[in-house]
Amino acid sequence: MGGPRFEPVRTVRAYERIVxxxxxxxxxxxxxxxxxxxxxxxxxxxxxxxxxxxxxxxxVLQSRGLVRSRPGDPNGAEVLPFSPAALHKSMxxxxxxxxxxxxxxxxxxxxxxxxALLLAARLRTEEQLEEMAAAVERMKEADRDTFSDADVAxxxxxxxxxxxxxxxxxxxxxxxxxxxxxxGKIAAAPDEEALMRRSIAHHEEVxxxxxAGDGPLAARLFRRSVYDxxxxxxxxxxxxxxxxxxx
Amino acid sequence: MGGPRFEPVRTVRAYERIVxxxxxxxxxxxxxxxxxxxxxxxxxxxxxxxxxxxxxxxxVLQSRGLVRSRPGDPNGAEVLPFSPAALHKSMxxxxxxxxxxxxxxxxxxxxxxxxALLLAARLRTEEQLEEMAAAVERMKEADRDTFSDADVAxxxxxxxxxxxxxxxxxxxxxxxxxxxxxxGKIAAAPDEEALMRRSIAHHEEVxxxxxAGDGPLAARLFRRSVYDxxxxxxxxxxxxxxxxxxx
DNA sequence: CGGAATTTGTACGTATGTATG
DNA sequence: CCATACATACGTACAAATTCC
Numbered sequence: 001m002g003g004p005r006f007e008p009v010r011t012v013r014a015y016e017r018i019v020x021x022x023x024x025x026x027x028x029x030x031x032x033x034x035x036x037x038x039x040x041x042x043x044x045x046x047x048x049x050x051x052x053x054x055x056x057x058x059x060v061l062q063s064r065g066l067v068r069s070r071p072g073d074p075n076g077a078e079v080l081p082f083s084p085a086a087l088h089k090s091m092x093x094x095x096x097x098x099x100x101x102x103x104x105x106x107x108x109x110x111x112x113x114x115x116a117l118l119l120a121a122r123l124r125t126e127e128q129l130e131e132m133a134a135a136v137e138r139m140k141e142a143d144r145d146t147f148s149d150a151d152v153a154x155x156x157x158x159x160x161x162x163x164x165x166x167x168x169x170x171x172x173x174x175x176x177x178x179x180x181x182x183x184g185k186i187a188a189a190p191d192e193e194a195l196m197r198r199s200i201a202h203h204e205e206v207x208x209x210x211x212a213g214d215g216p217l218a219a220r221l222f223r224r225s226v227y228d229x230x231x232x233x234x235x236x237x238x239x240x241x242x243x244x245x246x247x
Numbered sequence: 248m249g250g251p252r253f254e255p256v257r258t259v260r261a262y263e264r265i266v267x268x269x270x271x272x273x274x275x276x277x278x279x280x281x282x283x284x285x286x287x288x289x290x291x292x293x294x295x296x297x298x299x300x301x302x303x304x305x306x307v308l309q310s311r312g313l314v315r316s317r318p319g320d321p322n323g324a325e326v327l328p329f330s331p332a333a334l335h336k337s338m339x340x341x342x343x344x345x346x347x348x349x350x351x352x353x354x355x356x357x358x359x360x361x362x363a364l365l366l367a368a369r370l371r372t373e374e375q376l377e378e379m380a381a382a383v384e385r386m387k388e389a390d391r392d393t394f395s396d397a398d399v400a401x402x403x404x405x406x407x408x409x410x411x412x413x414x415x416x417x418x419x420x421x422x423x424x425x426x427x428x429x430x431g432k433i434a435a436a437p438d439e440e441a442l443m444r445r446s447i448a449h450h451e452e453v454x455x456x457x458x459a460g461d462g463p464l465a466a467r468l469f470r471r472s473v474y475d476x477x478x479x480x481x482x483x484x485x486x487x488x489x490x491x492x493x494x
Numbered sequence: 495c496g497g498a499a500t501t502t503g504t505a506c507g508t509a510t511g512t513a514t515g
Numbered sequence: 516c517c518a519t520a521c522a523t524a525c526g527t528a529c530a531a532a533t534t535c536c
Contacts, residue, residue: 011532014504015306027343039521050505052299055522056306059262063307064340071522072512082344090333093311094416096274097329104411107366111414115358115492122491163488164351167358169341216494241410244369245362247463261524286501297525302503318502319533496536503531513521 014049018057021047026066026079033081037067040076084169091177103238105178106230110245112171113155113226114219117206120161121215128161129211136203139196147196148179154203158210182233195229202228220247261296265304268294273313273326280328284314287323331416338424350485352425353477357492359418360402360473361466364453367408368462375408376458383450386443394443395426401450405457429480442476449475467494 025031038046043054058077061067065086069077095105120128135154142150152175159168202225209218223245231239272278285293290301305324308314312333316324342352367375382401389397399422406415449472456465470492478486 019310023340027340029344041521044505052302052506053504055299056303059303059306060310063266063310064337066340069522070513072514072520073522074514074520076521082341084341086337087334087341090311090337093270093274093313094329094331094334094413097276098412098416100413104413107411108413108417111358111362119354119488119491123488164354165345166341166347166351166355169345170355215491241366241370244366244462288501299526300524316502317533318531319500320502321500321534323501498536499534501531501533503529505528505530507525507527509523509525511521511523514519515517 014047014053015056015060018043018047018049018054019060022057022061023064023066031079033079035079037076037079042076084173087169088173088176091173092180095177095181100181101238102182102230103234103241105174105181106226106234107242107245109171109174109178110223110226110242112167112174113158114223114245116155116159116162116164116167116171117210117218117222118215119163119167120158121210121213121218123163124161124210128157131157132161132207132210136200136207139200139203144192144196151199151203199225199229261294261300262303262307265290265294265296265301266307269304269308270311270313278326280326282326284323284326286321289323331420334416335420335423338420339427342424342428347428348485349429349477350481350488352421352428353473353481354489354492356418356421356425357470357473357489359414359421360405361470361492363402363406363409363411363414363418364457364465364469365462366410366414367405368457368460368465370410371405371408371457375404378404379408379454379457383447383454386447386450391439391443398446398450446472446476 022031022037031037037043037058040051040054040058044051047054058067058069061077062069063086065083066080067077068080094100124132132154135150135157138150138153139147155171155175159171162168202221206218206221206225209215209221227242227246231242234242269278269284278284284290284305287298287301287305291298294301305314305316308324309316310333312330313327314324315327341347371379379401382397382404385397385400386394402418402422406418409415449468453465453468453472456462456468474489474493478489481489
């Protein structure tokens with residue numbers, strides 16, 4: 001009675017311990033991109049577990065985008081450079097199981113890209129400004145297929161210019177999630193040509209604001225442009241939520 | 248020559264096919280939270296693969312937070328309700344391998360929570376407003392340990408009131424990532440009491456703005472408050488990036 | 495309360511296709 | 516082309532854990 005307070009023990013699987021150790025080595029930088037893990041047979045000796053256990057751990061690491069293993073590779077699994085694939089995957093899952101509405105996704109994109117613009121207007125270099133201008137030029141000359149590529153390129157430069165890697169990755173992830181999820185929902189726009197022309201005009205205005213260093217203006221113009229583009233696809237009752245971001 | 252153009256085939260692992268099928272069933276809602284998968288032995292018959300292959304698939308699904316399996320459970324693996332754990336994990340990994348700076352993380356939090364405030368000021372119910380007020384009251388009476396709980400509770404209500412589930416989940420994830428990562432970096436503040444008092448005052452101002460329906464003001468006040476709190480910990484040269492969000 | 499039945503966790507062996515030198 | 520080492524996948528076996536009678 002009154003002895004030491006023991007804590008409940010959570011039995012932790014063998015493969016989990018392996019995942020933890022390798023993950024720690026990668027995240028701490030001890031194992032950089034391109035580095036090789038030992039072969040599965042060696043790993044089972046090092047961790048003194050069976051082959052199955054090693055393999056289960058490797059599968060988890062692989063699903064998190066940290067390593068990749070190929071059959072026949074004389075070296076072991078390869079440590080991969082960081083990729084937002086895992087983040088992309090979990091956000092897509094979130095979008096599907098939480099049944100996110102189109103307006104929620106669009107709203108999120110408005111928030112993140114507007115923030116990127118706000119920062120980019122202050123922090124962009126001359127070179128990045130030129131890249132943005134070049135992307136807008138490509139939008140003008142693009143056809144239906146290459147238009148969105150140029151659009152993505154523009155916002156990609158903006159995100160890079162924001163100087164925030166987290167914003168850069170997340171804008172990219174969110175944009176592709178949005179595009180992927182609405183691809184089916186949105187029937188091909190009847191007046192696609194008109195939409196493209198208006199989008200180009202909007203991008204030129206946004207670019208001018210970034211060039212002038214007016215971040216709030218650039219962000220405002222962008223939000224308006226996104227609203228104009230998607231409002232028609234969003235149910236009436238969800239539109240007020242989008243409008244709340246237009247001030 | 249000139250025959251049909253064949254496409255390169257990407258060999259896809261057996262376990263991947265299993266993951267895809269079960270994932271699809273869960274994300275489409277065919278398998279809801281609480282549902283049970285067949286036992287591993289049954290699954291190996293259904294998919295006509297070996298047990299190891301089934302297990303590798305289950306491990307991946309488990310690491311994505313979709314299912315959970317316990318030893319001895321006569322039912323199969325359990326389908327879990329959605330949890331942002333996977334999102335949290337990938338964002339933590341991103342933060343570590345991309346070596347995100349404190350200012351990048353704080354900046355991201357400023358963006359997301361400010362957006363939540365902007366929306367909440369318009370869309371909040373009276374009930375939510377009362378919850379926010381109650382959280383602020385708890386901050387006043389809190390000690391060092393419970394203070395941040397009340398703080399989190401406040402922002403959690405705000406995120407819910409934003410009406411955007413994506414924003415709600417992401418603010419939560421980002422906040423805990425920030426807290427987790429700076430826990431070690433930041434030495435216990437010497438003037439913790441003063442910081443707490445100022446934080447309470449800021450929250451009262453923010454709450455008043457939300458009550459008045461002035462989203463932009465609430466967002467501005469919040470960004471300023473976050474800046475004041477963290478600026479001292481951020482290297483001089485990174486501060487301008489944070490200041491860019493204060494307009 | 496206890497023991498039987500079932501399931502997961504883990505170990506081990508083997509066959510096969512593949513990449514490297 | 517061959518030899519080697521590897522990942523992939525299969526099958527069996529047993530221990531530990533859980534449920535149910």
